[in-house]
Structure formats: C-alpha cells, structure tokens
Amino acid sequence: MSEIAWTIELARCGACHAQFLPTDGPCPRCGSTETHLYTASANGQVLAATELVHPAAGWQSPHLLAFVELPGPVRLLAIVDGSLPALGATVTVRREGEVYRARTQAPPAGPPV
Amino acid sequence: MSVHVASVGTGRYGKRPEGLIDLAAEAANLALEGIGRKPIDLLIAGTMLAHGPYGTETFLPRIASRLSLESASGFRVDSASGTGGMAFHAAAILLESGRFERALVVAAEKMTDQSTAIITRELAASLHSSEVAHGATMPALAALVTQRYLQRHHLTTEVCDRASVHARAMAARNPNAHFQKPVTAAEVASSRPVALPLRLLHCSPISDGATALVLERGKGPATVLGLGQGFDALRIADRADLSSFTATRVAAKRAYESARLTRREVEFVEVHDAFSPFALMHIEDLGLCGPGEAAEWFEKGWVLPDGRLPVNPSGGVIGRGHPVAASGLAEVGEVALQLRGEAGRRAIARPPKVGLAQAMSGIASHNFVTILGREAP
Numbered sequence A: 001m002s003e004i005a006w007t008i009e010l011a012r013c014g015a016c017h018a019q020f021l022p023t024d025g026p027c028p029r030c031g032s033t034e035t036h037l038y039t040a041s042a043n044g045q046v047l048a049a050t051e052l053v054h055p056a057a058g059w060q061s062p063h064l065l066a067f068v069e070l071p072g073p074v075r076l077l078a079i080v081d082g083s084l085p086a087l088g089a090t091v092t093v094r095r096e097g098e099v100y101r102a103r104t105q106a107p108p109a110g111p112p113v
Numbered sequence B: 001m002s003v004h005v006a007s008v009g010t011g012r013y014g015k016r017p018e019g020l021i022d023l024a025a026e027a028a029n030l031a032l033e034g035i036g037r038k039p040i041d042l043l044i045a046g047t048m049l050a051h052g053p054y055g056t057e058t059f060l061p062r063i064a065s066r067l068s069l070e071s072a073s074g075f076r077v078d079s080a081s082g083t084g085g086m087a088f089h090a091a092a093i094l095l096e097s098g099r100f101e102r103a104l105v106v107a108a109e110k111m112t113d114q115s116t117a118i119i120t121r122e123l124a125a126s127l128h129s130s131e132v133a134h135g136a137t138m139p140a141l142a143a144l145v146t147q148r149y150l151q152r153h154h155l156t157t158e159v160c161d162r163a164s165v166h167a168r169a170m171a172a173r174n175p176n177a178h179f180q181k182p183v184t185a186a187e188v189a190s191s192r193p194v195a196l197p198l199r200l201l202h203c204s205p206i207s208d209g210a211t212a213l214v215l216e217r218g219k220g221p222a223t224v225l226g227l228g229q230g231f232d233a234l235r236i237a238d239r240a241d242l243s244s245f246t247a248t249r250v251a252a253k254r255a256y257e258s259a260r261l262t263r264r265e266v267e268f269v270e271v272h273d274a275f276s277p278f279a280l281m282h283i284e285d286l287g288l289c290g291p292g293e294a295a296e297w298f299e300k301g302w303v304l305p306d307g308r309l310p311v312n313p314s315g316g317v318i319g320r321g322h323p324v325a326a327s328g329l330a331e332v333g334e335v336a337l338q339l340r341g342e343a344g345r346r347a348i349a350r351p352p353k354v355g356l357a358q359a360m361s362g363i364a365s366h367n368f369v370t371i372l373g374r375e376a377p
Helices: B020-034 B056-066 B080-096 B116-126 B138-152 B158-171 B185-189 B246-259 B277-285 B294-299 B316-320 B324-339
Strands: A007-013 A035-041 A043-052 A063-070 A074-081 A090-096 A099-103 B003-010 B042-046 B073-076 B102-109 B193-195 B209-217 B223-231 B268-270 B354-361 B366-373
Touching (some): A007 A090, A043 B138, A043 B193, A063 A099, A063 B138, A074 A090, B003 B080, B003 B324, B020 B102, B020 B209, B042 B056, B042 B080, B056 B073, B080 B116, B080 B209, B080 B223, B080 B324, B080 B354, B080 B366, B102 B324, B116 B138, B138 B158, B138 B277, B158 B185, B158 B277, B158 B294, B158 B316, B223 B246, B246 B277, B246 B354, B246 B366, B268 B324, B277 B294, B324 B354, B324 B366
Parallel strands (some): A074 A099, B042 B073, B042 B102
Antiparallel strands (some): A007 A035, A043 A063, A043 A090, A063 A074, A090 A099, B003 B209, B003 B223, B102 B209, B223 B366
C-alpha cells in the first residue's frame, strides 16, 4: 500500500528549478515568476513544533505551529490541527485559503494517488 | 577605518515614565557631554515603533530640533531590532567618506506604554507576512528555531536556562540594565511557558530606553576595525538552515575580512540574545566556537568576565532589556565602553584590545557585525 494518502499542489521554478510553497508567489530562491505547478505527496515530517500559550490577537487556543518538510525537500510553516506532534512525526498538509494546515491523525479515506 | 567611538551615552533601560524623544535626548545629551559638546555635523537616528500621534517618519526632525542640531545633515535608518547596528554602520561609513567630521548616532524605543498584545503584533512586522498569516509571533518562530538547534546538537533546554542565568548575572552588574536581580536556573526552568521550549525568562523583556554614540574621524581606544552585514530569507521556512543564523555568519565573515582579523583575535563579544539560546547560536555563527560547542562554554564559565571569551558583559538583550531599535547600538556601545576603560565595575578582567558587537533584525533576517579595537590616536 502506498504511503501517499493525500496530494498537495507545489511550485517549481522555471529558472532555477527550486521547489516551493506557497505556489502563488515568485521563486523564493531566485525571484523568477516563471513557475510551474505540480502535484506531490502531502505527507511530510515535523521538523519542529510548538504551542503558543498566548496566541496572537484573533487566534484561539490551542494554537500550534510546526515547520514541516515535504519531499523535495520543500519546507513550510503550518498550523497544526489536533495535538502537538512529536519531532519527526508524519503529518498530512493541506492548503486552506492563504494558510497551510497539518494534522497528525490518519486522514479519512480519500482519493488514492 | 579611520573612525572611532569618542563617547557613549545611555540612560537606564526598563520601565520609564518619559516619552520617546525625552529618552533619546537623555542618551544624546550624555554622549554630547562626553565630548565637551563639540560640533556635530551628522545625525543618524532610528526607532522602530514610535507610537502615539507621531510616526517614525518624524523621529529625526524632532530629535534634531530637541538637540539644536538643525545645521547637521540627518538620516533615519530602519531595521527593526537591528536598527541600532544599522545606524552605527551608516554613521561610520559616512564619516569614512570624508564628508563629515563628527556624528551623533541615536537609537531609542518607547514600549511599556502599550500592552504586550499590541507590542507582540507590532514586533511581528519584522517577520514575513505569510508566516504572520499563520498566527506566527516572534517567540513562536524563535521557539521553532531553538528546537531545531537543540535537536541538531543533542542539547536540552538546560543550556537555554544557563544562558538566561548568565545574562541576568551580568545585568546585575550594570546599573543601566532593565533587570537588576540575578535569577537561578530553577527559576528560569519553572517560569511560565511562552512557546515551548521557550519560557518567560528565556525571552527578552519589553523595555523603554535609548543609547547614543558620538563617532569621530580619526583613531582612538575604540576604533572601527571592521563592519559586515548579512541578509537571510525573511520567510524562515525558506532558509537553507533552520538551526543556525546565516545572516550572522555572512556578516561575521565580511567584518573579519574588512578588519583583516581572524576570529581568534576577538577577545569579548556583545551578541543579540533576544531569546537566550540565540546567544549560543550567535557565538557559534561568529566562528568563536564550533557548532554545538557554545553550551560547554557557558557551562564551564568561559563566557564570564574573567573567562576566555567574555559574552555580553552588559547583560545582553535578556538582562539589559530590549528597547528594540536601541539594542543594536547598546551592543556597540558596550564594546566601546570596555575598550575605553569606561565600563566601571562590569569591566572584563583583562583590558581588551579587540571586541565584537552583533545586532539582529527580526529573527536574523538582516544582521550586523561591528569590530572595534584599541588603536593609537
């Protein structure tokens, strides 16, 4: 059984070939706006995670943030839904508007890839 | 460079009743008195927040007017918590150009008249908007970077506790520091969590304060030997290395090259420990010890005033306090005071010849390294 449960849209720079998120900006490495979108696994590893004891104005407790590394590697900051993940834990990332959210629990049955 | 620090002025850091301009003028007048009020032809000033009816845009003319310096040329600089470092670099380079003789550099911040929530939101302006859109704050991102650092070097939060204890012990010797009382490791480790692994006593306080320096053309006991800047990706997730600060490494390399010195000739440092583990990361990124070795330096007391590399004799940002724009200038000011033999009871044990100051903007998105040294006039 494949480990890939969900997919996510990533961007690849047409000039320097860096892979990055979010997909709607220029390449963070070289600034090129020639970007190509592609679909990849949304499963990544938690590099670091914390809970803000006093979230910023407009946010509710618990507010958990993590640096997540997707294959590529592509790194991103994500809001964690559920409990604080262990370092190295596998999470699934999805985009919701302008933010990325990660969750530790196994995703519900979804489209296989 | 043929530019030296002729005078350092600083008021007390902490919760002060005065407003921004009063704080800036107090520090500036102390610095000007230190040179017998000789004429100033260059004014460099910076502040980050400037609350109330005035914006940062009017800071420079208000200072010029208050100090009767309307005949000087003036520039306002802005680099968030690195503002003081940037202000010093700008003044030194402009003096070196030969166009000006004597510069007053002033950096000030008024913070304690605002709530912690408002200050936290305003400081987040130095972060990338896409990370702020996720609810990121300075302490949250600092916590994630600290976690990477600790994990990479197989360290525990005890090293952060020890760095806070060091900062507060040094601050207790500095009459201008925000905190005058030392803390124990147990007190640090039991302070309330902010964003684990960071607790309250790992984080710099919200402070009012100002520092001013007078720089002159020529050489002296605190001559500018080298300057270096470094940028890194504003969005931290885009950085090649999440567990050290590229901006410090780049700035240090450039400063050592421009000073024609090696790291081995640096005898003491002031580093920008906005969060106490950053003191360890910075001295490693400055090349003063190897990656992951700084913890041992703190544990063995090598960073004390009589140690092999005194670190933050002023108390650092954690102990001295953090009026954000002023901190970078306070760091250079402390190095100048130590070199000039004007550090009073917090003088480091061996009279030094070379010292280094490192300032940081945001979470190390733009850092400044300044090397000062004793030279014959």
